[in-house]
Amino acid sequence: MLGALALLPVASRVRASVPPRVASLSWAGAQILASIGAPPMALTELDSYPKVGALPPMPSNVIELGSHSEPNLELLAQLAPDLIVIDQDQSNLEAQLQRIAPTFVIDIYDSRRGKPFARAVEETGRLAARLDRVAQARAYLDDVDRQLDARAATVATLDAPPVLVVDLYDDGRRFFVYGPNSMIHDVMTRLNIANAWRGDTDSGWVLLNVEDLASMGHAQMFYISHGARDRIALSNLSRSPLWRSLPFASQGRFHPLPGFFTYGAASCATQCADGLTQGLVAATRRGSRANG
Known part of the structure; x- marks a missing residue:
């Protein structure tokens, strides 16, 4: 090309x-x-x-x-x-x-x-x-x-669960979930990470309520960090009994990814790959300690 x-x-x-x-x-x-x-x-x-x-x-x-x-x-x-x-x-x-x-x-x-x-x-x-x-x-x-291949090789050594990548909504009741037509989904595909969200997303994301996540409780959820803005969403989310009952919260399957521009060029793909790989490695270590 x-x-x-x-x-x-x-x-x-x-x-x-x-x-x-x-x-x-x-x-x-x-x-x-x-x-x-x-x-x-x-x-x-x-x-x-x-x-x-x-x-x-x-x-x-x-x-x-x-x-x-x-x-x-x-x-x-x-x-x-x-x-x-x-x-x-x-x-x-x-x-x-x-x-x-x-x-x-x-x-x-x-x-x-x-x-x-x-x-x-x-x-x-x-x-x-x-x-x-x-x-x-x-x-x-x-x-x-080369960078994406290296991250894929690392992920291949893990018993990685399906993953949800989200942006937090301020009200603590909704999430922007990334799927097909997003750079994030393409990176997950490249790294052989299963996206727990299997629905359509013409724009690359879909807005879901907390209750919509109940069927995906087996997944590891990562939220893209936006610094101070996260505090409002996380505070509101912590007040939700439904959220606290889901495995993401109750089993510690909910962690930040370092912030990146989600509608960027190839550099955002490498940032996303780095964050996901590091997050999954850390999740695997946490799981090993919990099981040990």
């Missing part, structure tokens, strides 16, 4: 001899850019990017461009980038942006296509070809494959 993309006309690419001046209104796009050694000169919601645990880190000289939905177009015009990277859901801005610079649309999460990990790999190759950085993309994606 990357080889074919490398055949794009040279005129359609930013030449590698000149450092690319790329602004990104997309966090996934920024992750790709940084991963192939061409970090963006500017990014929307830059201050929030590290707070959710998104990686790779952005260099200190990256400029804040305002919100994802309402970027600072005046500042963007002053910066005069060679290329502007946007998400598919920002297509309403495209006509305005193209008056400033050519645009490149990142399209990873689409319920009709599914397979966001494969899409992230394809989009990494496509953006790399545009910037004449195909070799860097190959090296990066090869490293992603």
